[in-house]
Amino acid sequence: MHLSYQMVLAQLMLGLNNGAFYAILSLGLAVIFGLLNIINFAHGAFYMLGAFVALIGYTKLGPLLGMPDFHMNYWAALLISPLVVGLLGVLIEKTMLKRLYKVDHLYGLLLTFGLALILQGIFTNYFNVSGTSYNGKPEILRGVVNLKFMMFPTYRLWSIGLSLGVCFVTWFAIERTKLGSYLRAGTENPGLVQAFGVNVPLMITLTYGFGVGLAAFAGVVAAPIYSVSPIMGSEMIITVFAVVVIGGMGSIMGSIWTGLSLGMLEGLTKVIYPPAANTVIFFMMILVLLIKPAGLFGKEQ
Amino acid sequence: MKKKLMQFVMGTAILGLAMTTSAAGISSNVVKIGVLTDMSGVYSAIGGKGSVVAAKMAIADFGGKVLGKQIQLISADHQNKADIASTKAREWADTDHVDMITGLLNSGCALAVQKIGTEKKVITMATGAGSTTLTNEHCSPYGIHYVYDTYALPKVAGSAIVDTGGKTWYFLTADYAFGHSLEKNTKAFVKSHGGKVLGQVRHPLATADFSSYLLQAQASGAKVIGLANAGGDFINAVKQAREFGIVQGGQTIAGMLVFLSDVKSLGLDVAQGMNFATSFYWDRDAASRAWSKRYFAKTGAMPTMDQAGVYSAVTTYLKAIKKAGTDNPDTVMKTMRGMKINDFFSINGHLRADGSMVHDMFLVEVKKPSESKSPWDLLKVIKEVPGNEAFMPLSEGSCALVK
Structure with a gap:
């Protein structure tokens, strides 16, 4: 296979695009795991839900409200969808997850896995599994940008920039602000932090809501690129879990870097040896687990 | 006493008669059709519940009975996994006495089920699968490839x-x-x-x-x-x-x-x-429109070729039983091979020896x-x-x- 310099750059760009989604999703998982000790298997379902809120808002909300010409636009969806799904997350935390903090990880995993199956099942019942196109892409983001080495769709460029921005803001909020320091302290020793007058249960609830909201956000950003389908989350989540395992459970920066670099690695594999494209990440996982069992950025406990 | 004896003789005679008719006519007194397809995965919009609706319509349109016996329908999800498909097909053949299996979206599943069909003498009418191996290397005396193939x-x-x-x-x-x-x-x-x-x-x-x-x-x-x-x-x-x-x-x-x-x-x-x-x-024409509109009223979507194919396959199978006067798989297959298959779905259709249902x-x-x-x-x-x-x-x- 002849690999030109342009081809490699183009593939790296595309890899970065997928990597940005991996980063945002694994970031949410890392935040949730860090504070709640819950392996959130429903993350893929929330990602799917985020895309569906955008789709339903665009196509069905108007007719439902009796205003057939009303479409919730993309910009509104970017805000509303994470809020709606985040709220659902808060509800789930309050009513179900709360009861599981004292027992083994496995119970949280089973509960969230069950939730994921239920959500996916409900949507499969009402929507086409082969996917529906989301047509609410704003005019300004249509078209292509000439990057010299390739023609790159404007929307994809925007999705990379936006995702990276959100990742950075999240990292900054957790690692560099006072609120973030409470959060990190709560992870280390919740009892002590509570004794200092911080409302730890509330913080936990909001953190879950936030992590879930991030997944929904990624769903909205992904909606115009991929087809919105009930199984889009379950296809994504397995790769994202591998990313989290490679980066190290609970590490914020780790999950961002790993997400991006694995996306690019996957992109390169697609030109060098396509049949390995969807397994290369798992090979990496095996390799990392053999050499550094806690993950690239994880701490041994 | 004499009366009782007469009753007994009559009873046995009737019973005997019933048994002989069932041997020549319909085995186990019911014709059972199974729809085995992808109900929840990537291909479920192509087949899925729509295929079950199509099969139900075919049975209802046939009158719900063939040769005076009830027609029953069962369905299951093979989840696009050949091992699940073959387990289900085996169970249907052994314990449910299913006479014909249709649907079989995805070539892997279809190949697995067709093999079991050959072994258990269950007719398979694959409407969703594509691979031409079904009618070549792996062709079966009981296997029919009904809708399309990769050739x-x-x-x-x-x-x-x-x-x-x-x-x-x-x-x-x-x-x-x-x-x-x-x-x-x-x-x-x-x-x-x-x-x-x-x-x-x-x-x-x-x-x-x-x-x-x-x-x-x-x-x-x-x-x-x-x-x-x-x-x-x-x-x-x-x-x-x-x-x-x-x-x-x-x-x-x-x-x-x-x-x-x-x-x-x-x-x-x-x-x-x-x-x-x-x-x-x-x-395409008046007949396909008429049927599809009825289908649409039940499902809210127009049929894919797989779903329409399921209706046609079930109808063809039932017609063959009626014509043959039995549901014996060998006789039914022989009858189907001699039939012209023409309906809103199949135009100039006929079943070849290799199991391919050739149509326009x-x-x-x-x-x-x-x-x-x-x-x-x-x-x-x-x-x-x-x-x-x-x-x-x-x-x-x-x-x-x-x-």
């Missing part, structure tokens, strides 16, 4: 596209048996019509992001990018090809297996102008948004191709049953 589709679409100027091809192929077989057959037709194949790239099943593969196809400079994949993979590839300006740049996308549900999902904006081959389109195929084009008058007004039929031209000639096949 007929590219024969109709591939040849037409080459003939209208699409001389150079690059393939994006799903990396499993079905994709390989579709790619191989299409290449052969492209070459025999004077076209050239510039290369191919294989992608894993259920790929969300096709951009890398599409860029390779774009770089090849081929006039036609042939998609040897199906369902969600096909949809994502087409959508993203448009996003990267591939279609606008003058390259054509050609789907080798396209279902109506795929076109609906893509929307006319994206799919317009595309040519592909199909066994069925709901708006259609070359269709996706309408422009301006040409479409209703939400399901999606395709126009450009050409009808007689079954004998579309399907693989028996002489080229490798089925051991054909002597």
